[in-house]
Amino acid sequence: MTGSSRSAKDFFRPLAVGAPSPLTEIPARPSRAIHFFDPSNEKMAAKIPAMVGTVDVLLGNLEDAVKADNKLAAREGLVKIAKATDFGPTQLWTRINSLDSPWVLDDLTTLVPAIGGKLDVIMVPKVQGAEDIHYVDRLLAQLEAKAGLDRPILIHAILETARGVANVEEICGASPRMQGLSLGPADLAADRRMKTTRVGGGHPGYLVREDPPRVDGTANLEAHRATYQQDLWHYTIARMVDACAMHGIYPYYGPFGDIADVVACEDQFRNAFLLGCVGTWSLHPKQIAIANRVFSPSVEDILHARRVVAAMGDGTGAVMLDGKMEDDASLKQCLVMVRLAEELAAIDPELKKQYDAITVDEEA
Numbered sequence: 001m002t003g004s005s006r007s008a009k010d011f012f013r014p015l016a017v018g019a020p021s022p023l024t025e026i027p028a029r030p031s032r033a034i035h036f037f038d039p040s041n042e043k044m045a046a047k048i049p050a051m052v053g054t055v056d057v058l059l060g061n062l063e064d065a066v067k068a069d070n071k072l073a074a075r076e077g078l079v080k081i082a083k084a085t086d087f088g089p090t091q092l093w094t095r096i097n098s099l100d101s102p103w104v105l106d107d108l109t110t111l112v113p114a115i116g117g118k119l120d121v122i123m124v125p126k127v128q129g130a131e132d133i134h135y136v137d138r139l140l141a142q143l144e145a146k147a148g149l150d151r152p153i154l155i156h157a158i159l160e161t162a163r164g165v166a167n168v169e170e171i172c173g174a175s176p177r178m179q180g181l182s183l184g185p186a187d188l189a190a191d192r193r194m195k196t197t198r199v200g201g202g203h204p205g206y207l208v209r210e211d212p213p214r215v216d217g218t219a220n221l222e223a224h225r226a227t228y229q230q231d232l233w234h235y236t237i238a239r240m241v242d243a244c245a246m247h248g249i250y251p252y253y254g255p256f257g258d259i260a261d262v263v264a265c266e267d268q269f270r271n272a273f274l275l276g277c278v279g280t281w282s283l284h285p286k287q288i289a290i291a292n293r294v295f296s297p298s299v300e301d302i303l304h305a306r307r308v309v310a311a312m313g314d315g316t317g318a319v320m321l322d323g324k325m326e327d328d329a330s331l332k333q334c335l336v337m338v339r340l341a342e343e344l345a346a347i348d349p350e351l352k353k354q355y356d357a358i359t360v361d362e363e364a
């Protein structure tokens with residue numbers, strides 16, 4: 001599938017004369033934490049240059065969480081920081097204002113000419129369908145051509161409306177610029193009229209309760225029964241992961257607003273990691289370490305994965321390892337881990353040291 005309105009032969013053609021050629025594959029650049037900052041907040045902005053190299057992505061946020069009176073200052077602040085900073089291995093992203101807002105046109109027409117060469121990805125909020133991506137796609141091509149950019153800026157959409165979720169596959173396939181999707185649990189909850197007022201995370205009311213014990217066939221409804229909190233976001237994350245995998249782009253969890261609850265934050269991030277997400281948002285510096293830890297496979301997982309790779313030889317057939325069956329399919333699962341570890345080791349010297357220290361006994 002190549003989007004709703006372009007034929008396969010046109011899909012990878014630039015949308016404006018002189019615009020850079022679209023990428024045919026989205027590079028797998030580590031992006032465990034997408035760290036949000038408000039460029040109009042001088043105290044926060046002053047910390048950004050020193051954060052380069054400590055986080056995979058720095059994102060200058062222009063949308064929600066930036067006061068209306070500060071929209072211009074945020075845009076100008078981002079231009080200033082981007083021009084003055086060498087980002088080295090760290091990616092620079094921005095979140096523009098929503099497409100129906102009075103600010104978004106100036107966001108794009110200011111940022112692309114001024115700092116387009118440094119911007120890796122533009123995050124577009126409240127995306128409803130492929131038409132939103134088509135609009136940004138064409139405008140970016142025109143602006144890139146005018147600015148003489150030699151590589152396309154990628155697009156990342158936030159999944160935060162019911163219509164967006166219903167259209168998730170067509171959003172992912174709407175443009176070769178599509179880099180990935182993030183879950184936006186706050187706006188999505190509001191749009192769906194869910195009854196949680198939390199920014200991401202679980203809710204104590206969303207649970208299952210164990211059956212009552214039975215005495216002589218009669219249920220004891222007075223007895224204590226354990227309850228288990230469920231993940232409100234499981235369905236949406238799973239849909240997002242499938243849509244992204246189908247289109248060769250990357251899924252991310254989004255914000256976890258309870259900054260103080262680092263334990264539940266880690267749990268939410270880990271659920272997303274296990275389901276297939278490659279990263280998450282960080283709203284506060286303390287969430288960066290959590291994201292980096294969760295979205296990097298553990299040394300134990302990599303040891304196991306490498307043992308399976310070694311035991312599987314040419315990659316076909318079935319073997320027993322530690323009493324468990326391994327075959328072609330479980331080898332592929334292990335290769336997902338091994339490849340991720342290689343990508344992360346290439347940019348994270350501490351992780352590289354840990355992964356390099358693993359020795360696999362081929363006889364084991």
Ligand SMILES: CC(=O)SCCNC(=O)CCNC(=O)[C@H](O)C(C)(C)COP(=O)(O)OP(=O)(O)OC[C@H]1O[C@@H](n2cnc3c(N)ncnc32)[C@H](O)[C@@H]1OP(=O)(O)O
Pocket residue numbers: 035036037038043044047061064065186187199255259282283284285
């Ligand atoms: C639903 C959505 O759309 S989510 C995405 C939009 N939301 C955001 O982007 C929120 C970004 N984060 C923030 O605005 C802030 O972190 C808040 C409001 C959550 C908390 O801010 P504070 O109360 O100032 O946090 P706290 O006092 O713990 O800050 C400690 C230090 O870290 C700095 N800091 C806080 N957040 C950040 C950040 N995101 N980036 C860099 N530095 C930060 C503070 O400036 C402070 O510096 P100081 O020690 O020199 O005074």
Ligand SMILES: O=CC(=O)O
Pocket residue numbers: 064125158160183184185186187188254255
């Ligand atoms: O933008 C994020 C959200 O949760 O809303």
Ligand SMILES: [Mg+2]
Pocket residue numbers: 064125158160184186187
């Ligand atoms: Mg939102």
